[in-house]
Amino acid sequence: xxxxxxxxxxxxxxxxxxxxxxxxxxxxxxxxxxxxxxxxxxxxxxxxxxxxxxxxxxxxxxxxxxxxxxxxxxxxxxxxxxxxxxxxxxxxxxxxxxxxxxxxxxxxxxxxxxxxxxxxxxxxxxxxxxxxxxxxxxxxxxxxxxxxxxxxxxxxxxxxxxxxxxxxxxxxxxxxxxxxxxxxxxxxxxxxxxxxxxxxxxxxxxxxxxxxxxxxxxxxxxxxxxxxxxxxxxxxxxxxxxxxxxxxxxxxxxxxxxxxxxxxxxxxxxxxxxxxxxxxxxxxxxxxxxxxxxxxxxxxxxxxxxxxxxxxxxxxxxxxxxxxxxxxxxxxxxxxxxxxxxxxxxxxxxxxxxxxxxxxxx
Amino acid sequence: xxxxxxxxxxxxxxxxxxxxxxxxxxxxxxxxxxxxxxxxxxxxxxxxxxxxxxxxxxxxxxxxxxxxxxxxxxxxxxxxxxxxxxxxxxxxxxxxxxxxxxxxxxxxxxxxxxxxxxxxxxxxxxxxxxxxxxxxxxxxxxxxxxxxxxxxxxxxxxxxxxxxxxxxxxxxxxxxxxxxxxxxxxxxxxxxxxxxxxxxxxxxxxxxxxxxxxxxxxxxxxxxxxxxxxxxxxxxxxxxxxxxxxxxxxxxxxxxxxxxxxxxxxxxxxxxxxxxxxxxxxxxxxxxxxxxxxxxxxxxxxxxxxxxxxxxxxxxxxxxxxxxxxxxxxxxxxxxxxxxxxxxxxxxxxxxxxxxxxxxxx
Numbered sequence: 273x274x275x276x277x278x279x280x281x282x283x284x285x286x287x288x289x290x291x292x293x294x295x296x297x298x299x300x301x302x303x304x305x306x307x308x309x310x311x312x313x314x315x316x317x318x319x320x321x322x323x324x325x326x327x328x329x330x331x332x333x334x335x336x337x338x339x340x341x342x343x344x345x346x347x348x349x350x351x352x353x354x355x356x357x358x359x360x361x362x363x364x365x366x367x368x369x370x371x372x373x374x375x376x377x378x379x380x381x382x383x384x385x386x387x388x389x390x391x392x393x394x395x396x397x398x399x400x401x402x403x404x405x406x407x408x409x410x411x412x413x414x415x416x417x418x419x420x421x422x423x424x425x426x427x428x429x430x431x432x433x434x435x436x437x438x439x440x441x442x443x444x445x446x447x448x449x450x451x452x453x454x455x456x457x458x459x460x461x462x463x464x465x466x467x468x469x470x471x472x473x474x475x476x477x478x479x480x481x482x483x484x485x486x487x488x489x490x491x492x493x494x495x496x497x498x499x500x501x502x503x504x505x506x507x508x509x510x511x512x513x514x515x516x517x518x519x520x521x522x523x524x525x526x527x528x529x530x531x532x533x534x535x536x537x538x539x540x541x542x543x544x545x546x547x548x549x550x551x552x553x554x555x556x557x558x559x560x561x562x563x564x565x566x567x568x569x570x571x572x573x574x575x576x577x578x579x580x581x582x583x584x585x586x587x588x589x590x591x592x593x594x595x596x597x598x599x600x601x602x603x604x605x606x607x608x609x610x611x612x613x614x615x616x617x618x619x620x621x622x623x624x625x626x627x628x629x630x631x632x633x634x
Numbered sequence: 635x636x637x638x639x640x641x642x643x644x645x646x647x648x649x650x651x652x653x654x655x656x657x658x659x660x661x662x663x664x665x666x667x668x669x670x671x672x673x674x675x676x677x678x679x680x681x682x683x684x685x686x687x688x689x690x691x692x693x694x695x696x697x698x699x700x701x702x703x704x705x706x707x708x709x710x711x712x713x714x715x716x717x718x719x720x721x722x723x724x725x726x727x728x729x730x731x732x733x734x735x736x737x738x739x740x741x742x743x744x745x746x747x748x749x750x751x752x753x754x755x756x757x758x759x760x761x762x763x764x765x766x767x768x769x770x771x772x773x774x775x776x777x778x779x780x781x782x783x784x785x786x787x788x789x790x791x792x793x794x795x796x797x798x799x800x801x802x803x804x805x806x807x808x809x810x811x812x813x814x815x816x817x818x819x820x821x822x823x824x825x826x827x828x829x830x831x832x833x834x835x836x837x838x839x840x841x842x843x844x845x846x847x848x849x850x851x852x853x854x855x856x857x858x859x860x861x862x863x864x865x866x867x868x869x870x871x872x873x874x875x876x877x878x879x880x881x882x883x884x885x886x887x888x889x890x891x892x893x894x895x896x897x898x899x900x901x902x903x904x905x906x907x908x909x910x911x912x913x914x915x916x917x918x919x920x921x922x923x924x925x926x927x928x929x930x931x932x933x934x935x936x937x938x939x940x941x942x943x944x945x946x947x948x949x950x951x952x953x954x955x956x957x958x959x960x961x962x963x964x965x966x967x968x969x970x971x972x973x974x975x976x977x978x979x980x981x982x983x984x985x986x987x988x989x990x991x992x993x994x995x996x
Contacts, residue, residue, distance in 0.1 A: 382821070383821075410885070458783050458873040458877075459744070492876065492878035493877040493880055494881070509871050509874050512871050513854065513875060513878045515853050518854070518855055519855030519859055520886075521882055521886060522858065527914050528890070530914075532910055532911075534913070538911075540906050543903070545899065545904055547900065548897060555893075556886060556889060
C-alpha cells in the first residue's frame with residue numbers, strides 16, 4: 273500500500289441527495305481503496321449523523337463546516353456571486369488549489385462547478401478552455417469521450433489539446449498504453465465547415481505524438497462500437513451525443529420492459545431469464561461510468577452525476593483516486609508542454625518561410 | 635382514389651443492392667398505395683428481369699435506360715463530374731425538375747445525391763443551404779429531426795427556416811396539426827458560443843409562426859423521449875446524434891442477445907418471450923423510418939438508406955408518396971415566403987430605428 277493517502281475533497285452538499293448519499297458513497301469507496309482520505313465540506317450538522325454510521329470513514333475524514341451550498345439550479349454566475357470562497361463547492365475546489373487535497377469531487381451543477389473550478393484553479397498554460405472527459409461504455413469495453421459540454425466550439429489546436437488530454441486519461445484510467453484516438457466527424461466529406469476538424473486531423477497525423485495512436489475520423493456510431501479508445505469533439509456535439517445515447521438506452525430499456533410484460537408467456541420468459549437480464553442491466557448501468565473529469569485546469573475536479581446514489585458516488589471518487597495516484601495532472605501538463613513547444617517551433621518556422629527541407633539520408 | 639397518380643422517379647442503381655432490391659421495394663409500395671406510378675432510371679438489362687416478376691408494377695412503370703451509375707464511394711465532386719446529366723441518380727432528380735415526376739428516390743450515396751439535387755433542382759428562394767429531415771422513433775411515436783447532415787453550421791435565420799420546414803414535414807408525414815418544435819441545445823446555459831441558437835429561440839418565440847408551436851430548447855435525451863414533434867439543429871450535430879443513437883441501439887441489442895444466450899434458463903426464457911421480443915425488434919426496426927427528405931430545394935428528393943432492403947425501400951417510396959400527395963413543397967414554400975417577408979419587414983423597421991410602439995389598448 274502506498275504510504276501517502278490520496279486526499280479527496282468532497283462537496284458534501286452537492287447533488288440531489290447531499291450528505292445522505294455522499295457520505296455512504298465515500299464509505300463504499302474507502303472499502304475498495306483503503307488508501308483514501310477525505311475532506312468533507314458542508315453543513316456539519318447534516319454530515320455528522322451520516323458519518324457516525326461509518327466509523328472507518330470517520331477515522332479517515334475531516335469535516336469542514338460551511339453554511340453555504342450552491343443550488344442545483346443556480347446559474348454559474350449566481351453560484352460565483354453567492355458561493356465564491358464560502359460554499360462547500362468552492363471550498364472543496366480550493367482545497368486542491370491549496371494542496372490540502374489531491375482531487376475535488378462534487379455532484380453539484382455542472383455549470384457552477386466548472387465556473388468555480390476555472391476561477392479558483394485557473395487553466396493550464398496555453399489552455400484557454402477546459403473540457404469534461406467521461407467514460408463511455410462500448411461494445412469493446414470503455415472509451416474516453418471529450419469534451420462532454422464544458423466548452424462550445426474548438427479550433428484545430430484546441431482539438432489537438434483535447435486529444436492529448438484524453439489520451440493521458442485513457443492511459444491512466446483505462447490502463448491503455450498508447451491509446452487510439454479518433455476525431456468525431458460526419459461521413460460527408462466535401463461539406464463546408466469542417467476546416468478546423470480537417471486541420472486538427474492533419475496536425476495529429478503529422479505531429480505523430482508519442483503518447484497516442486491517431487486513428488483518423490470516426491462517426492457517431494463509432495462511439496458505441498468502441499472503434500477508438502479516445503473520441504475527441506468540441507463540447508456542444510459531445511454533450512448532445514452523450515445525452516442522445518443515454519436517452520436511447522432508456523428508450524430501448526422501456527420498450528424491453530413493455531415487451532416482456534405484455535403476455536403471460538413473455539412474463540414467464542422474463543422470470544426465467546431474469547438473471548441474464550439483471551446482468552444486462554448491470555452492463556449498461558450508468559452508475560459504473562459515473563465521474564466526468566475536468567481537464568485543462570491546474571488541478572483535477574471530478575463531476576459526479578447530480579442524481580448519483582452511493583454506488584455511483586463511490587465510482588466518481590474512485591476515478592478521482594486513480595487520476596491522483598497516477599498523477600494525471602503532471603503527465604498531462606508535461607505532454608501538453610511538449611506539444612505546445614513543437615507547435616510554437618512549427619509556427620515560427622512557418623512564419624520564417626517554411627521548415628528547412630530535411631537532409632536526405634545518405 | 636385520386637385520379638392523378640403520384641409519379642416516383644427512382645434511381646434503380648442506387649444503394650448497395652441496386653435493382654434486385656429496389657424493384658421489389660417499388661412493387662411492395664405499389665401494393666400499399668395503388669395510386670403510385672414509377673419511372674425507373676438505370677441499366678435496362680439489369681432492371682427488366684426483376685420487373686418481369688411484378689406484372690402490376692410493370693404496368694405502372696417506365697424504364698429509362700442509362701449506362702452511368704454513381705458509385706457508393708464516389709465523392710460528390712466526382713459524381714458530378716462523371717454522372718451529371720447521364721447517371722441514373724441525376725436523371726431521376728431531373729425528372730422532378732422537368733415535372734415528369736413528383737418525387738425522386740435514391741439509395742445512392744448521400745453526398746453525391748445532395749450535390750446533384752442542389753445542382754439540378756436549385757435551392758428555394760432565400761434558402762442558401764438545404765437540409766435532410768428524417769423520422770426518429772421516440773417513446774411517444776415519431777418525431778421529425780433536421781438537419782441530419784446536409785449542411786454544417788446554421789445562423790439564427792437558418793435555424794428558423796429549419797423549424798418551418800420541419801414543422802411542414804411533421805404536419806404532412808406525421809399528421810400533426812401545429813406540431814411542437816424544439817431547438818437542440820445543451821443544458822449549461824451561460825456558455826459562450828450559443829448566440830445563434832439563443833437568437834433563433836428569440837425569433838421563434840417572438841414571431842409566433844402560425845404553423846408551429848415553439849416549445850423552447852431541448853437536450854439530446856429529449857429526442858428519444860419525444861418531448862417535441864420537431865427537433866431542429868444544424869447538420870453536424872444532427873448527424874452525430876443520429877449515428878450515436880443508431881449505434882447505441884445496436885449496442886444494447888447485442889448486449890441483450892448475449893445476455894439471453896448465456897444460460898439454459900435464459901435461453902428457455904428467450905424462447906417463451908420470443909413473440910414479445912419480436913414485437914420489440916419490430917418496434918425498433920430502422921426500416922420503418924427509412925427515408926430522409928431533402929428540404930429547401932425546388933423539388934422533393936427522398937434518400938433511402940444505402941443498405942435498405944425491399945421493405946425499407948417501400949417505406950422511402952411511401953414517404954415520397956405522402957409528401958407529393960400533400961404537396962409538401964408548395965406548403966413549405968408558402969410558409970417560408972411568409973416568414974421571409976416578415977423577416978424583411980422587421981429588418982427594415984430595425985434599420986429605420988426600431989418598430990413603432992404598439993398603440994395601447996383602450
